[in-house]
Amino acid sequence: MLLINLKENDTIDKALKKYKKKFEKTGVVKELRDRQQFTKPSVKRRKQLIKARYKQFLNNPK
Numbered sequence: 459m460l461l462i463n464l465k466e467n468d469t470i471d472k473a474l475k476k477y478k479k480k481f482e483k484t485g486v487v488k489e490l491r492d493r494q495q496f497t498k499p500s501v502k503r504r505k506q507l508i509k510a511r512y513k514q515f516l517n518n519p520k
Contacts, residue, residue: 460484
């Protein structure tokens with residue numbers, strides 16, 4: 459269950475924005491999309507390696 463702390467001055471828009479941000483951080487939607495189809499462990503590993511190389515390149519461009 460998500461709890462959102464609001465101040466007295468907060469509008470509905472701010473409350474919704476906080477809720478959406480918290481909900482996105484939980485990763486529920488991402489997990490649901492991942493579970494819709496099976497991906498082989500080797501493919502997952504390959505994607506992780508590619509992502510790690512890309513992040514390293516961003517931190518240390520040649």
